[in-house]
Amino acid sequence: MIDAYEDPGTPDRRGGARYLWWLVLRQPGRCLAGAVLSCAWMVLLAATPYAMSRAVDDGLGPGDTGALALWTGVLFVVNGFNSWLSVMRHRTMTRVRMDANFRTVKVVVGQTVRLGASLERRTGAGEVVTIGVGDVQMIAQSLTAVGPGIGAVVAYVVVAGLLLSVSPLLAVVVLLGVPVIGLVVGPLAGWLRGTETEYRERQGVLTARIGDLAGGLRVLSGLGGKHLVADAFRRDSGRLREQGYRVGAVTSWMQALAAGLPTLFLAGVTWIAARQAAQGHISVGELVSVYGYVAVLVWPVMFLIECGYQLSRGVVAARRVTALLRLEPPADAATATADPPAEPSVLEDPESGVRVPPGRLTALVAARPADAFAVVDRLGRYVPSAVTWGGVRLDEIALGRVRERILVADPEADLFAGPLREVVAGRGDPSDEEVLRALRAAAADDIVQGLPEGLGSTVSAQGRSLSGGQRQRVRLARALLADPEVLLAVEPTSALDAHTEATVADRLRAARKGRTTLLATSSPLVLDRVDRVLFLVDGKVVASGGHRELLAAEPGYRELVARDADESAAESAAEEVVR
Secondary structure, three states, rough: OOOOOOOOOOOOOHHHHHHHHHHHHHOOOHHHHHHHHHHEEEEEEEEHHHHHEEEHHHOOOOOHHHHHHHHHHHHHHHHHHHHHHHHHHHHHHHHHHHHHHHHHHHHHHHHHHHHHHHHHHHHHHHHHHHHHHHHHHHHHHHHHHHHHHHHHHHHHOOOOOOOHHOOHHHHHHHHHHHHHHOOOOOOOOHHHHHEEEEOOOOOHHHHHHHHHHHHHHHHEEEEEEHHHHHHHHHHHHHHHHHHHHHHHHHHHHHHHHHHHHHHHHHHHHHHHHHHHHHHOOOOHHHHHHHHHHHHHHHHHHHHHHHHHHOOOHHHHHHHHHHOOOOOOOOOOOOOOOOOOOOOOOOEEEOOOOEEEEEOOOOEEOOHHHHHHHHHHHEEEEEEEOEEOOOOEEEEHHHHHHHHHHEEEOOOOOOOOOEEEHHHHHHHOOOHHHHHHHHHOOOOOOHHHHOOOHHOOOEOOOHOOOOOOHHHHHHHHHHHHOOOEEEEEEEOOOOOHHHHHHHHHHHHHHHHHOOOEEEEOOOOHHHHHOOOOEEEEEEOOOEEEHHHHHHHOOOOOHHHHHHHHHHHHHHHHHHHHHOO
């Protein structure tokens, strides 16, 4: 089984079935052992009716006690040995499934780490959670086909051969029976893949929404929107439930056929054998063996149907994994060898016309917030662009060197569980004085005072033990403590009341004095404290200047900022209700 520190290998990302085959190839010895043990176990199941027929024909029929004792002993030995084979088969296949499980977890975790900050821009958190919670288990379970699946095929062929020695008619019936069952079950397997795929997609979306609700429940309660969101979630949950019923309907039919068709198959073959025994074409012992063979055949047929069901679900789950594995982080071009500017320089986005001068505090205001976010993504090199830094294209500089000097402070950046000191410090090892200084610059010193153990107090994952405004200030403090040469902050004060927002704006200006800073915001309290404002309409800069200058000269800017001031007042009132 894969070691916790072992390289899981390079997965085949071309499709679900290819990924499952890659999992088999990563443990060939174990899979081969599982297949051999399963084949031997199922074939020896057919040895029981054979020995019984010999005991009847050679022992009970002629009254030969010695022959009867001999074949009884053979039955005892064969079944004892087969019991041991069954244990070893199950143990081996459990290891195969566990290896597939852990290996898939490792490649998925490795991929999420490789994507890094670009992950949330490429896929939803619910998708990753769904893969980790459900898809990994389905993939592992589908590898059962490697053992019992192969064993079922071999046992089926062996039993058909044994029946051929008894009656060619019975052998033909058996050989044709399983293909007929396949024709019945095959369309259901295809239908299951379709319904299962849609169900998984909806489940991923709903899982992501649950996370969003958990993070913003207190704010929703304060705004009075909890019931509206709950109604929407209830509708989406109902749709998912209906889709689950459709998946369950197909699944129940497949499971019913897996149990019922082999039994009907057994009844049909036994009826034909009984007719042949009554007509004297086969002996009583052969009739007993036929019944035993077909009874044994129930297992292979059932395993074949079950493996088809598991493989259908496994392929669907593996497709979701490979879709995640095919995502690529922003890659350094082969020519990304240029040196970054030796000193603070202009950061420019030709697509929008945004120019961020060095050492200044600049604000970016957009009629559509998404336009401002897109500019920040380009300036931070999270998407391909023609952005230049000091005249050098940003994508020609090694990504690691860009990340060392340009920091994007995302309003939804992850907050990991742990002491407040570690949450703010990140990967660094600053002193308590430096951490407190950053918290004060973000107007978050009251958070430290309000916690029972100060900096040592534990903060829950994503900061859910804090209010929305507190989380925002902790994120800002973390960015300020990093002290990057260029800070690109998106809506750093959107969840704060007016008084706190003004305090943050004053302290942020002082903390970033002489450093390059761009704030994507439409808050008038912040805009009044920056050096220069850039106003975007349809993703292009249409005006720039001081806040008061733009208020006087740009009606669109004036209307946008006035609307934001009204919304900020309402949100401040809601924040007070939450507190």
